[in-house]
Amino acid sequence: MSEDFYDVLGVSPDASTEEIKQAYRKKATEYHPDVSDDPNAEEKFKKIQKAKKVLTDEEKRNAYDRMGHDRYEQAEKHGFDAGQGAGGMGGDPFGGMGGGMGGGLGDIFEQVFGGGGGRGRRRPRKGQDLRTELEIDLEEAFDGAEKQFTIERPEACDRCDGEGHPPEADARTCPECQGQGQVTQVQQTPLGRVQQTTTCRRCEGDGTLYSETCDECRGEGYVRNEATLTIEVPPGIQSGQTLRMEGEGAPSPEGGPHGDLLIDVDVREHDEFEREGDDLRYRLPISFPQATFGDTVEVLTLDGAVEFEVPSGTQSGEVFRLEGKGMPRLRGRGQGDLFVQVQVVTPKSLNEEQRETLEAFAEAGGDEIEIKDGFFEKIKRAF
Secondary structure, eight states: OSSSHHHHHOTTTOHHHHHHHHHHHHHHHHTTTTTOOTTTTHHHHHHHHHHHHHTTTTHHHHHHHHHHHHHHHHHHTTTTTTTTTTTSSSTTTSSSSSGGSSSOOOOOHHHHHHHTTTOOOOOOOOOOOOEEEEEOOHHHHHEEEEEEEEEEEEETTTTTTSSSOTSSEEEETTTTTTTTSEEEEEEEEEEEEEEEEEEOTTTTTTTESSOOTTTTTSSSEEEEEEEEEEEEEOOOOOOEEEETTTTOOOOOOTTTOOOOEEEEEEOOSSSSSEEEEEEEEEEEEEHHHHHHOOOOEEEOTTTTTTTEEEOTTTOOTTTEEEEOOOOGGGGOOBBBOEEEEEEEESSOOOOHHHHHHHHHHHHTTTTOOOOOGTTHHHHHHHH
């Protein structure tokens, strides 16, 4: 198992406190030395406990995220406490030697942890961002569309209002931490007396114990519900691009703002058009006479049919560009182009008059026609 605390618990750095607690319970069940067959179960279990202790304490986690694993471990090794800072250790944390050390350990914590010693708590973290997919047609990508979709997401439990316990549940102060949500241990180190503050394991930092938990959310405070949302898809959007709906993600376990909802767009393939960025490609079938003499034909576009002049002598496979007839560019910066590839269609059957005319045409060009050898093969070679 990796030393990184997030890897130890198998969660992402954006995981909420509740997700971390759930991951801890799952891992602890798997690697508890009393039940696990893993030869390294005891060591892994200790790592799991330490990871949970740090990542469920908001100040410790804040320090851990800023410093990285190695620097954080080094700080702890020297008795520094990310959750408490220098507060509570008296005016001279070095046991009488602080006067010769400038501002003392409090200044060190200010530099390393960005605050401490009771200087205020950071803002509650934003809830986790959620992600979903939305499939649309090419026509909807061309015109833009208002799309409705359904997503399952965590929401505050209505029955307990996100508290994790019924309103009528009896509450009492946690005797382990005396309602503080944290417990403090004083240790004697080579640097002097330092104290370490950790999240109370009995109440998991709440400071209060309740006589019962909510049956609906099982004490988590959140349930998964289906929500129906509507989003405006802008014209010109492409597969792989992402739309963002602010505040439609998961709620914050710390009372902060909701996360965002990220919507990955997938544009379906079209029967008539192939898309290349903002450009479109279209195959136009024409007859042999139209290719030979030229003609005015209708070409399909996503904005309706337009007239197109087929030049005389057009070759099968030749490509023509219709400027500005492709996909709209995002943010209204014009449109791409439509590339029309001409495909000369060979007739599968001819009446007698058509056959005689084509034979005369081929002979006039110096070709000797032998029908039994494949008349249409000779026509293809002639052109």
